Amino acid sequence: MAAIYLTEADVERLLDIRVAIEVCDEAFRRWGAGEADNVPRVRAQVPGIVLHTMSAAASYLGMVGWKCYTTTRKGARFHLGLANLDGEMLALVEADRLGQLRTGATTGVAAAAMALPLASEVGLFGAGWQAQAQLEAVAAVRPIEVVYVYSRDERRRTEFAERMSARLAIDVRPVDRPQEAAADLPIVITATSSRAPVFDGNDLAEGALVCAVGANWLSRTEIDSTVVRRADNIVCDSVKACQAEAGDFVEALEKGIFDWSRAVDLADVLSGRATARNTRDSITLFKSVGLALEDVALGAKLLQRAGEQGVGCELPF
Numbered sequence: 001m002a003a004i005y006l007t008e009a010d011v012e013r014l015l016d017i018r019v020a021i022e023v024c025d026e027a028f029r030r031w032g033a034g035e036a037d038n039v040p041r042v043r044a045q046v047p048g049i050v051l052h053t054m055s056a057a058a059s060y061l062g063m064v065g066w067k068c069y070t071t072t073r074k075g076a077r078f079h080l081g082l083a084n085l086d087g088e089m090l091a092l093v094e095a096d097r098l099g100q101l102r103t104g105a106t107t108g109v110a111a112a113a114m115a116l117p118l119a120s121e122v123g124l125f126g127a128g129w130q131a132q133a134q135l136e137a138v139a140a141v142r143p144i145e146v147v148y149v150y151s152r153d154e155r156r157r158t159e160f161a162e163r164m165s166a167r168l169a170i171d172v173r174p175v176d177r178p179q180e181a182a183a184d185l186p187i188v189i190t191a192t193s194s195r196a197p198v199f200d201g202n203d204l205a206e207g208a209l210v211c212a213v214g215a216n217w218l219s220r221t222e223i224d225s226t227v228v229r230r231a232d233n234i235v236c237d238s239v240k241a242c243q244a245e246a247g248d249f250v251e252a253l254e255k256g257i258f259d260w261s262r263a264v265d266l267a268d269v270l271s272g273r274a275t276a277r278n279t280r281d282s283i284t285l286f287k288s289v290g291l292a293l294e295d296v297a298l299g300a301k302l303l304q305r306a307g308e309q310g311v312g313c314e315l316p317f
Helices: 008-014 017-032 096-114 129-141 154-168 225-230 239-245 247-255 266-271 292-309
Strands: 004-006 036-046 049-058 063-072 075-084 089-094 121-125 146-150 171-174 187-190 209-212 233-236 263-265 284-287
Touching: 004 292, 008 089, 008 096, 008 292, 017 036, 017 096, 017 129, 017 266, 017 292, 036 239, 036 292, 049 292, 063 292, 075 096, 075 292, 089 096, 089 292, 096 129, 096 209, 096 233, 096 266, 096 284, 096 292, 121 129, 129 154, 129 187, 146 154, 154 171, 225 247, 233 239, 233 266, 239 263, 263 266
Parallel strands: 004 089, 121 146, 121 187, 146 171, 187 209, 209 284, 233 263, 233 284
Antiparallel strands: 036 049, 049 063, 063 075, 075 089
8 A cells, every 4th residue: 555645734624623632632541551652852952953853653553653844034844654554554644633642632631530520610721823722722621711822922812713713613811921821720821932931820719720731942941940949740742851841940940949759750640650640639730741652643634634535645665
């Protein structure tokens, strides 16, 4: 069978956030059972461009895969490659939308395990591409009624609130101060490009879940050391990957108020080997940097659906 090429339009047509949550949930459970392996992102860079590469193998899918993407001043370009266990190329996928879906879906998986069951309000930092999927995912796993969205750009947060209110049929409200998206809320999500903390960790309510997903460089952080100090439970998409990339923990490490023995893998939470929440009043923190396993698993579902519907362009190998 020839390998196929799938475009961003194909991804948009064949996948949605609920499917992505199911796929990512299974991927983490299978990883916890020893049926997958993930290699964290590495970067090669020269002036003007960064090449990011990451890979994973999943015996339960019968596939291996890699994601490579470039970032320049002109933007980012993402591609996912999939092969079977004989090493034969199966697909090459334009993977920007796929990456948005898997990032949001992973937060959805974490929120299902870590957020209070009746959490109905969300504070959201960020009004961009990733923030959309974050909100969609959390709304799929919790009975969300009201969202308070903060972005430094008033126009963007207002437009985001209008768009997402209509899309999700919930009350999404733009707010003028960071405190309004953090204080006394059961779920707080950060999905920004900020290099510095976007809210004060002292504002968090008891029992809150913080999902920090925007920073994957050691030089960047969206949360302050107070969030890390106050968190009773800290869960990572991958502790190994977060040790290499999560700048959110750097200040707390330097201050001696955090060490990596406090963090556990999401796969271990889902398998029952680790605890997601000690008590109802525990503050919990989920840190995600993004994993190739999520891309490969969602790419496998995409490939299955493409085959069923006859979608994709054949490649000459």
